[in-house]
Amino acid sequence: MAPLHKNYGDEAILLATKQFLEDYFPDIKQIVIQVKQFLNNLDLIKYVVNDDDIIIINGGGYFGLYDRIIKEQVTIVKNFPNNQIIFFPCSIFDNPKKKEKYTPFLNVFHHHPNLTFFIRDKISFAASKRLFPQSSIYKVPDIVTRLNLDFLNDISNNRNGILLILRKDELLLNEENHKFIKKISRKYFNNNEIQNLDSDKFEIPEGSNRLNETLNFIKLIKSKELVITDRLHGMIFSIITGTPNIVFGNNYHKVESGYNSWFNNIPYSFFIKKEEIEYKLEQTMVKIINSNNNNKYESEMFQKYYILMRDIIYSKIYN
Numbered sequence: 001m002a003p004l005h006k007n008y009g010d011e012a013i014l015l016a017t018k019q020f021l022e023d024y025f026p027d028i029k030q031i032v033i034q035v036k037q038f039l040n041n042l043d044l045i046k047y048v049v050n051d052d053d054i055i056i057i058n059g060g061g062y063f064g065l066y067d068r069i070i071k072e073q074v075t076i077v078k079n080f081p082n083n084q085i086i087f088f089p090c091s092i093f094d095n096p097k098k099k100e101k102y103t104p105f106l107n108v109f110h111h112h113p114n115l116t117f118f119i120r121d122k123i124s125f126a127a128s129k130r131l132f133p134q135s136s137i138y139k140v141p142d143i144v145t146r147l148n149l150d151f152l153n154d155i156s157n158n159r160n161g162i163l164l165i166l167r168k169d170e171l172l173l174n175e176e177n178h179k180f181i182k183k184i185s186r187k188y189f190n191n192n193e194i195q196n197l198d199s200d201k202f203e204i205p206e207g208s209n210r211l212n213e214t215l216n217f218i219k220l221i222k223s224k225e226l227v228i229t230d231r232l233h234g235m236i237f238s239i240i241t242g243t244p245n246i247v248f249g250n251n252y253h254k255v256e257s258g259y260n261s262w263f264n265n266i267p268y269s270f271f272i273k274k275e276e277i278e279y280k281l282e283q284t285m286v287k288i289i290n291s292n293n294n295n296k297y298e299s300e301m302f303q304k305y306y307i308l309m310r311d312i313i314y315s316k317i318y319n
Helices: 008-024 035-040 042-048 067-079 096-110 122-131 175-188 210-222 232-240 254-263 274-289 299-317
Strands: 054-057 060-063 084-092 115-119 136-139 162-165 194-197 226-229 245-247 269-271
Touching: 008 060, 008 210, 008 232, 008 299, 035 042, 035 067, 042 067, 054 067, 054 299, 060 067, 067 096, 084 122, 084 254, 084 299, 115 122, 115 299, 122 136, 122 254, 136 299, 162 175, 175 226, 175 274, 210 232, 226 232, 232 245, 232 254, 232 269, 245 274, 254 269, 269 274
Parallel strands: 054 084, 060 084, 084 115, 115 136, 162 194, 162 226, 226 245, 245 269
Antiparallel strands: none
16 A cells, blocks of 8 residues: 655555565565545455455654554555555554553454554564554564665766755754754865755655655755764665764654664774764764765665565465
8 A cells, every 4th residue: 555645765665565575575566545535435356355465554754653644554454454455664662651551452463363564673683572463563674675676777986065954843952052063064074055944844846756755855865975963764865875974863662672682893983872973973974974985785684574574475465
């Protein structure tokens, strides 16, 4: 099921998910439909979907954060009690303040016998084990780590400047932090443009589309000497394009836990805690400047997890 909202990361998740299924299950018929369209045509969908059809719900960082999305997923789980339902790599937020509110929703999940969750960080994995003890749960990387990057073949390896991708909502970093980051960036990159980009603004030029704009955004990251970000897919796009990056957390665990789960051994990616910014940012930036900047992303490091996903889905299809 496709995302309806505007977000480069979620658009890349959809593309990477489609690529995964096409690569590993080329003979299986796939139908991609937005959640809203799915729910608006629920009676028709229930009529045409057989019990042996598999429903895949797109990955992302929504579970436990956004009430509307949870309600939508509960509706799907409740109305398809006999289908295998698979959640592609997602984050789980176990918010004690919402326990009473979410208990009826969780009960619906608890009564479904065929739910599979692929979870994309270790904190979410522990939370999902608590929340969904009856379900099949596996820890795997974000599916965008497998994104086909052939569209970057025509991009020059000459990098220029810094790109800032910093949140304006759900803030952990404050305005003073932002000012300090820009100050240190300008100190070492005086002749280069520093772009402050909020990637939730999906402004699409005439003649383009959401997918093209997402790919263009990834190309932009590939053209930079350094990315500084507190967004999960700002980090992941940088890693898969071999772009040096400095990463900060946000109000939720998905960035820091994602980094610690999968990326903390990547030599061109550096996580800095908020309280460490004033003494670690500059020294990290100098370290990046003095490196050879000839980084290559090795997707093979995660291959065993993609194979695990393939084998699990295969077992659901042919069980």
